[in-house]
Amino acid sequence: MKKKVVALTMAATMMASSLGLGGVTAYAAEDPIVIGAVYPMTGDLADSGKTMQQGIDMAVEEINEEGGVDGQEVKVIYGDSKGDSATGMTEAERLITQENVDVLIGCYQSGVTVTVAQIAEQYGVPLITANATSDALTSNGYKYFFRLAPTNMMFVRDMIDFIKETSEKGSNVAGKSVAVFTDNSEVGQQTCEWAKYWAEENGIEYLGEILYTSGAADLSSEVLQLKSMEADVVIADSYVSDAILFTKTLNEQGYKPNMVICKGNGFTEAAYLEGVGSLANGIVVATEFVVGSKGQEVTDKYLEKYGEDMNGHSAEAYTTAWVLIDAFKNIKAAGEEIERDSVRDELEAIKIDKSFSNGKEIILPYDTIAFEEDEFNGSPYLNQNLSATLTVTQIQGEKYVPIWPDDIAAEKLVYPAEYK
Numbered sequence: 001m002k003k004k005v006v007a008l009t010m011a012a013t014m015m016a017s018s019l020g021l022g023g024v025t026a027y028a029a030e031d032p033i034v035i036g037a038v039y040p041m042t043g044d045l046a047d048s049g050k051t052m053q054q055g056i057d058m059a060v061e062e063i064n065e066e067g068g069v070d071g072q073e074v075k076v077i078y079g080d081s082k083g084d085s086a087t088g089m090t091e092a093e094r095l096i097t098q099e100n101v102d103v104l105i106g107c108y109q110s111g112v113t114v115t116v117a118q119i120a121e122q123y124g125v126p127l128i129t130a131n132a133t134s135d136a137l138t139s140n141g142y143k144y145f146f147r148l149a150p151t152n153m154m155f156v157r158d159m160i161d162f163i164k165e166t167s168e169k170g171s172n173v174a175g176k177s178v179a180v181f182t183d184n185s186e187v188g189q190q191t192c193e194w195a196k197y198w199a200e201e202n203g204i205e206y207l208g209e210i211l212y213t214s215g216a217a218d219l220s221s222e223v224l225q226l227k228s229m230e231a232d233v234v235i236a237d238s239y240v241s242d243a244i245l246f247t248k249t250l251n252e253q254g255y256k257p258n259m260v261i262c263k264g265n266g267f268t269e270a271a272y273l274e275g276v277g278s279l280a281n282g283i284v285v286a287t288e289f290v291v292g293s294k295g296q297e298v299t300d301k302y303l304e305k306y307g308e309d310m311n312g313h314s315a316e317a318y319t320t321a322w323v324l325i326d327a328f329k330n331i332k333a334a335g336e337e338i339e340r341d342s343v344r345d346e347l348e349a350i351k352i353d354k355s356f357s358n359g360k361e362i363i364l365p366y367d368t369i370a371f372e373e374d375e376f377n378g379s380p381y382l383n384q385n386l387s388a389t390l391t392v393t394q395i396q397g398e399k400y401v402p403i404w405p406d407d408i409a410a411e412k413l414v415y416p417a418e419y420k
Contacts, residue, residue, distance in 0.1 A: 032075040033068075033328055033338055035060070035321075036095030038088050038106035038116055041080035044215060044241050047271040048108055048313060052130065053078065054306050055317030056105065059325065066358065069328045072338075077101065081112050088112040092119045103128065103343050105320055108313070110134030110187045117145045126344045130320035131313055133263075134187050138384040146347050146371045148320050149288065150388040152187060153376065155263050156194035156235070158390040159286045162404050163233050163261065164202045166413060173415050174258060179231035180209040181222070183242060191237045191263065197377070207231050214242055219249045227255040234259070240266030244275035251279050251419065258416035261392075264288060268311040273398055280395045282417025288312035288364060290393045290402050292410065295363030311400075315363055322356045323347075323369060329357055347371055348383065365391045365408070 037056055039049035060074050068074060077099050079091030088107050095101045096119070104120055104127040107113040113132035120127035121142045128146040129137065135151045150158075160178075167175025180195050182188035192209040199206040210226045212219055223246070226234065234257045238246055243266035250256070264287035266272055273280060289312045291299045298318070302310040310318070327346040328338055336342050351370040355361045362369060371383040392404035394413060401411045 030072050032073040034099065034101045035074065035076045035324065036079060036092070036099060036101030036104045037076055038079040038081050038091050038095070038104065038112070039108055040083040040112075041078060043082045043084075045083040045108065045239060047240055047269050048266070049080075051269065051308075051311060051314040052108060052317040054302070055130075055310070055314035055319075056321045058302060058305060059318045059321035062358070063325050069325065069338075070332045072328075072332075074325065074328070079106075081107055081109075081116075083109060083112070085112050085115040089115045089119055092116040093123075096120070096123045096125050101125065102338060102340060103324060105130060105317070105324070106132075108132060110137060111185060113137060114140075117142055120144050124344075125340050126347060128320055128324065128347065130316040135190060135379055135381075136186070138381045139379050141380070141382060143383075144344055146383040146385075148323065148369065148385050148388065149316055150390060151381070151384065152190040153194050153379075154388060155286060155390060156191060157198050158392070159235060159261050159263070160195070160198035160202055160204065162284075162286070162392045163259075164204065166404070167232075170413070170415065173413070174232040175204065177205040177207050177230075177232045178235055179207040179226060179229045179233075180235045180237070181226050181246065182209065182211060182235075182237040183214040183239070184211040185214060188237060191235070195235050212242070214239060216242070216245070219245050220253065223249045223253050223255060227253065232258065233261060235261055235263075236267070237263040238266050240269040240271050240275075243267045243269075243272050247272075247276045247279050247283070256417065256419055259284060260417065261286060264312045264390075268313065268400070270308045270311070273395070278398060278420055280419075281398065282395065282414055282419055284392060284394050284403070284413070284417075285400060286390045286392050287400070288388075288390060289315035290391050290400050293365060293391055293402055293408050295361060298360065298363050319362065319364055319369075322358075322360075323350070323352065326350065326352060326357050365389050 041049045081088035110132040126144050133152045163175045167173045180192045196206040207229045210222050212222045261284040267285045291309050299310045354367045366387045366389050368387040372386050374381045393400040394403045403409050
């Protein structure tokens with residue numbers, strides 16, 4: 001497929017190189033490999049979109065500093081979903097039809113991702129999601145859709161495993177009942193379904209759920225309802241503004257659950273700790289990544305570059321970009337042209353063990369990345385990274401500290417949670 005987009009920076013780079021100017025990477029006289037990325041760059045979820053953009057940009061910067069993919073520059077063009085499905089669809093179509101991208105990355109929210117996945121499938125453009133967790137995404141039979149992130153099922157499975165193991169090991173840790181606090185989105189409802197499933201599978205009583213509308217101005221009545229359920233453990237799943245409001249409302253209502261365990265989601269964003277401070281101390285967070293567990297060189301570089309710690313979202317976005325880079329390299333090594341179908345075929349076949357082609361280790365809490373097919377509890381999974389697992393952290397001293405699995409734990413669980 002011939003690209004219509006040629007980076008202006010490439011022209012400048014080639015001119016500078018021909019003039020003998022130092023410090024400039026010279027690229028082959030080819031159009032760049034173009035990645036389209038759809039994320040919420042403005043609106044309530046802009047903080048999340050920013051962290052994922054930073055992860056992608058850092059990976060692309062690294063490969064271009066190495067001379068690109070066999071001399072061919074990699075370029076990213078962003079589309080702003082504004083956190084809205086219709087806008088995300090429009091932006092994806094623009095990237096596909098006007099910018100002629102080779103592949104898409106996106107889109108954070110599962111509701112936006114499912115819409116963009118339909119467009120990508122229609123046009124035959126590979127779409128890889130770093131973060132969206134809805135189980136339905138890999139159950140539609142889409143041949144052009146791939147997922148790096150754990151699904152909702154996998155998230156809640158690991159959270160319940162942690163609750164069971166911790167309560168069985170610690171005589172003072174209560175884990176006989178759970179209740180869920182989440183929004184009434186598709187993902188929120190899936191969180192409830194899987195919490196019920198995994199709780200009952202492990203002999204834990206499921207007391208029910210409290211659902212709210214994302215972006216609500218007040219959560220007082222919902223928190224009071226949650227308090228009345230008297231669950232041993234509260235499972236929470238919220239975007240960042242809701243996570244901040246939920247934590248503040250717990251304090252305002254004087255409700256201090258012995259344990260709150262959260263899907264990473266908004267509870268891992270830098271804006272969350274900035275918004276609640278010490279009120280978050282004691283909250284347990286299941287996340288795709290935590291600083292200090294792996295990839296210290298990468299996380300140090302990210303902190304220096306952006307002035308904030310890498311989190312699960314930026315780590316997955318960074319990793320996804322490197323998966324694509326290695327896919328591009330493999331296509332080139334096979335003597336093929338990088339185009340939409342060759343990228344799709346390579347993603348279907350690729351298997352990365354322990355490290356990428358640049359020698360850097362996979363920084364996420366697993367050692368293999370491959371997009372595979374499976375079935376669980378009646379739900380098919382196609383092109384899902386089945387090796388994906390989680391790290392359970394606890395916010396201690398306003399920092400995310402790994403506490404599970406035991407082999408990577410830096411500290412023990414503080415129980416009951418202090419919220420101060």
